[in-house]
Amino acid sequence: MIRILLAEDQGMLRGALALLLDLEDDFQVVAQVASGDAIVPSALEHRPDVALLDIELPERSGLDAAEALRTALPDCRILVLTTFARPGYLRRAMDVGARAFIAKDGPIEALTDAIRTVLAGGLVVDPALAAAALSSGPNPLSQREREVLAAGAEGATVSDIAASLHLSESTVRNYLSSAIGKTTARNRIEALRTARDLGWI
16 A cells, blocks of 8 residues: 655645545555645654655745655655646755656546655656646855845845844845846846746746
């Protein structure tokens, strides 16, 4: 029996997916969570073979949770489900150890096939998402630049960002300036929007 953890914040979709997956003779959905910060604790409790993770989750993104899950439970295979064809998401998913990257609007058979393929040691990537990722080029932002942009997402001041990341204000300004330049934006708000639209953060 293939034990599955399902992370999806939309209750109706999560319930429907769980019902459809449980119809498979060899599948059992052992855990369902609605937020990113619940993924690792639930996985440690239920020990799934596979984790199906949405990207856009409250509290913590599915990609951030995937990285933590890979460390906490290395034998659990990670499949990322998304409605967003943002090329940077695919690259980040592969970087954090995901074995599949699948669009939510596909048939359920594509998902069940992907689960079995991944458990057999394969890799599954939606062809359209793969093409978009290849054409977009690599993410130009460094890890620190991504962190600084993300920390300022809710209108935080340079001082606030510096305090939250334990950096000096001048260092924060340098990272912001670099990120703005790399995204060819006019200011940090535009830089953040561009980075999010492309899935870089």
